[in-house]
Amino acid sequence: MKTLWTLFFSFFKIGLFTFGGGYAMIPLIERICVDRKNWITHEEMMNITVLAESTPGPIAVNCATYVGLKRKGLAGAVAATVGVVFPSFCILLLISFFFDRFLQIAWVASAFRGIKIAVGILIADAGVRMLRKTPKKALPISVLLCACAAMLAIDFFSLHVSTIVLMLVSAAVSLLVCLAGRRTQKGARK
Amino acid sequence: MIYLQLLIGFLRVGLFSFGGAYAAIPLIREVVLSYGWLSDDKLSYMIAVSESTPGSIIVNLATYIGSAQAGVPGAVLATAAAVLPAFLIVVLLTALFKKAVQSELFHAALDGMKACVTGVILATGAYMILTGCFGSAQGFSADVPAIVLTAALAAVYFGARKVRKNGMSPIVLICLAGAAGVLAYGWR
Numbered sequence: 566m567k568t569l570w571t572l573f574f575s576f577f578k579i580g581l582f583t584f585g586g587g588y589a590m591i592p593l594i595e596r597i598c599v600d601r602k603n604w605i606t607h608e609e610m611m612n613i614t615v616l617a618e619s620t621p622g623p624i625a626v627n628c629a630t631y632v633g634l635k636r637k638g639l640a641g642a643v644a645a646t647v648g649v650v651f652p653s654f655c656i657l658l659l660i661s662f663f664f665d666r667f668l669q670i671a672w673v674a675s676a677f678r679g680i681k682i683a684v685g686i687l688i689a690d691a692g693v694r695m696l697r698k699t700p701k702k703a704l705p706i707s708v709l710l711c712a713c714a715a716m717l718a719i720d721f722f723s724l725h726v727s728t729i730v731l732m733l734v735s736a737a738v739s740l741l742v743c744l745a746g747r748r749t750q751k752g753a754r755k
Numbered sequence: 756m757i758y759l760q761l762l763i764g765f766l767r768v769g770l771f772s773f774g775g776a777y778a779a780i781p782l783i784r785e786v787v788l789s790y791g792w793l794s795d796d797k798l799s800y801m802i803a804v805s806e807s808t809p810g811s812i813i814v815n816l817a818t819y820i821g822s823a824q825a826g827v828p829g830a831v832l833a834t835a836a837a838v839l840p841a842f843l844i845v846v847l848l849t850a851l852f853k854k855a856v857q858s859e860l861f862h863a864a865l866d867g868m869k870a871c872v873t874g875v876i877l878a879t880g881a882y883m884i885l886t887g888c889f890g891s892a893q894g895f896s897a898d899v900p901a902i903v904l905t906a907a908l909a910a911v912y913f914g915a916r917k918v919r920k921n922g923m924s925p926i927v928l929i930c931l932a933g934a935a936g937v938l939a940y941g942w943r
Contacts, residue, residue, distance in 0.1 A: 580810050585925055588775055590811075619865050620848065622769050622841020623776070623811035630845040639846070646842050650834060653810025654818045658830050660804060661822035668800070672942035679936020681799040682904050683928050685887055686912055687806070689880030691777030695873040705870040712874030716781065720882040728781050728875050729771050732868045739867025743860060 568637050569644045575602065576629045576648030583625075590625045598632050605635055625649050704742055708735045757825045758832055760790055765817050765836035773865070776805075776812035778872045781879045783816055792820050799883070803929050813837055900939045908932055 575597050583590040591614060598604045605613070617627035626646055633645030667673055699705050712731050719726050764786040772779030780802065787793050793801065805815035814834055821833025888905055890896045911931065915923035 582809060584809055585806060585812075616845065616848065618774060619862075620841065620844045621772050622838065622844070623772075623813045625811045626814070626838050626841040627845050630842045631849060634846060634849055642842065642846060646838065650810070650814050650838055653808060653815050654830070654834055656808050656810070657805070657815045657818035658822050658827065660808070661819045661830070664804070664819075664823075672937050675940035675942060676933035676936045677796075677800045677803070678901075678940050679904060679932040679934070680803045680929055681796060682884075682887055682901060682936075683908055683912075683925075683932030684799045684802045684806075685880060685883035686905070686909050687925050687928065688777055688780060688802075688876060688883060690912070691775075692873060692877035692880045695774065695778070695869075695876065699870055699873055700866075705866060708867055708870040709874040709877075712871040713878045714874075716875045716878035717882065720878065728785055729767065731875060732771060732773075732871050735867040735871030736864040737867075739870075740860060740864045743863035 569640060571602075572633050572636060572641050573644040573648040576633075576645045577651055579629075580625065580649040581652035588624065590628070594625075594628050594632075604632055609635070704739060708738060711735075758829065761821055761824060761829055761833045762836045764790060764792075765821075765833045766840060768813065768817070769837045769840035772813060773868055774872055778876055779813050781872075781875045783813070784879065787820065792824055795883075795886075807926050807929055904932070904935055904939055908935065 579590060579593050579597060583593055595607075595610050599607055599610050613628050613631050616631065617624045620627055626649065629645040629649040630642045633641035633643070635641075637644070668677065696709070699709060712735060715726070715731055716728065718724060719728075768779060768783050768786055771782055784795075784798060787798055788795065801816060801819055802812070805812045805819070808815055814837060817833040817837035818830045822830035825832070884905060888898055888902045890898065908928065908931065912923055912928050
């Protein structure tokens, strides 16, 4: 029981003191879980980061679930996950109660018109960062360009195509190219 | 009924958001707009609020939207729905198919999805900046203060990287943009 509480409170702290979500949380998770508590090794932490990147959902949740599971099984996973989500849940719940009234104040509304522009810049910046990490090979670049063009068309012409469809098609194309590559390799060996 | 929509909407978000918070924004935007939960403007505001409050941005948005649509039960439901796929997948992966994560085919599919998400988020960023400056495709009109603000904020944000190695934190940019907004659009 005591371990469960420690898991909950450690991840509560991580959830409370990291701004900006996702990747911003990884250094603090590492400091608490690897350096201070010795719950997992440094190598496991690296694996978690890779796992979090290749599984869907908030990265903090992926990490919390994994560490909790390692320490204390399913109950530990629940304790850590609830812990990491709980602080932001409470804060946003509070904000939701007064945000609409807050927006009716004239200067606040003006401030948010400016902030909206900053959000556009932040999103474009996130896209550029991901672009830099994309391998400069024919397949990923062409998938990227097609997805970008499709998404612009969807936005500007208000088409009803889900980005999930785009993602599934991209996954299927990459998978097929990979399989085709394997087959030609085998053929070449014969 | 709204509870079912929140559940399905955020399960979709939780299940298909690869690669961090900003990668999930196009999908969240699609879900939120299709159910009419928030306007495009209000969603941008909430992205800024979620970025400036602690915790995961996806969770923050889920809690806010759930609460605004259906009170505390809605907040609990939307947050749980956004978190559940991630939780279950990590549990299943560590328990059952560790090998799958290392397989070449899994990574091929994943790389495809990541390339797709990168394209999608670039398009979303471009769309948001363009519509902010020039209005929508239907009602074209140049918004001069917005164009000036966009140019100035982008110059400051990206210029900061030349001066300091870590550049400017998103929260500082959001505060600057808020102050600039008050100056540009008036305080009464």
